[in-house]
Amino acid sequence: MNSELDQKNMLNMFSDSLVPNELNRFEYDPNLIADFEYDKNFRRTTLKFNCYVTSILHFGATDDMKKLLNENFVEQYPFVQITYSKIKSIEYELLKLAHFCDFDDIVVAYAYVFFEKLIFKVFKFFGIIKKPNRKLIAGAALLIAAKITDFGTVRVSKVVEVG
Numbered sequence: 001m002n003s004e005l006d007q008k009n010m011l012n013m014f015s016d017s018l019v020p021n022e023l024n025r026f027e028y029d030p031n032l033i034a035d036f037e038y039d040k041n042f043r044r045t046t047l048k049f050n051c052y053v054t055s056i057l058h059f060g061a062t063d064d065m066k067k068l069l070n071e072n073f074v075e076q077y078p079f080v081q082i083t084y085s086k087i088k089s090i091e092y093e094l095l096k097l098a099h100f101c102d103f104d105d106i107v108v109a110y111a112y113v114f115f116e117k118l119i120f121k122v123f124k125f126f127g128i129i130k131k132p133n134r135k136l137i138a139g140a141a142l143l144i145a146a147k148i149t150d151f152g153t154v155r156v157s158k159v160v161e162v163g
Contacts, residue, residue, distance in 0.1 A: 033087060033116055080119055081130045087119060090138045097139075103146060110145030111138070 045056045066085050073084035091112055098108045115138050121128050129137055 028113075028117055028120070030113065030116075033084075033091075033119075077120070082119060082134055086134065087116075090134060091115070093135075094138055094142050097142060101146075104149065107142070107145045107149050110148060111142040114141035114144060 044058065047054050047056065070083045070085055073080070094111050094115070095108055098111070118137055118141070119129055
């Protein structure tokens with residue numbers, strides 16, 4: 001019992017020493033990346049009536065919207081070293097790879113969570129994920145998710161072969 005408490009205290013001391021306290025207290029929200037576009041009310045007008053609520057999506061040039069989304073994402077999360085559109089692109093690649101390897105949707109969900117947590121993980125005022133390592137980290141997140149949910153099958157080896 002005492003050794004478990006000592007290990008937890010050491011882990012907390014180690015993680016607190018790596019990252020400033022105000023940045024280390026980021027609470028993971030599973031809808032943060034998924035709903036970022038809709039939280040900003042881009043291209044959308046919501047009409048509320050007595051019996052129902054409807055939304056009208058406005059047409060916009062995709063390049064302009066992509067640039068605007070990326071700029072707003074950088075303003076809101078300046079310590080993240082990857083753009084919003086690249087995050088969505090990598091998540092789509094993870095989904096394609098998972099379907100190619102015949103993984104369940106839960107594997108993709110775990111991989112998204114691991115990847116998104118690492119996106120917002122801060123190490124000395126800078127994000128961990130940068131341009132040279134973003135696909136490697138996404139692949140590692142998928143591999144870890146596959147290994148965690150793999151109960152005696154050998155499907156994990158297929159990820160290593162494809163990668």
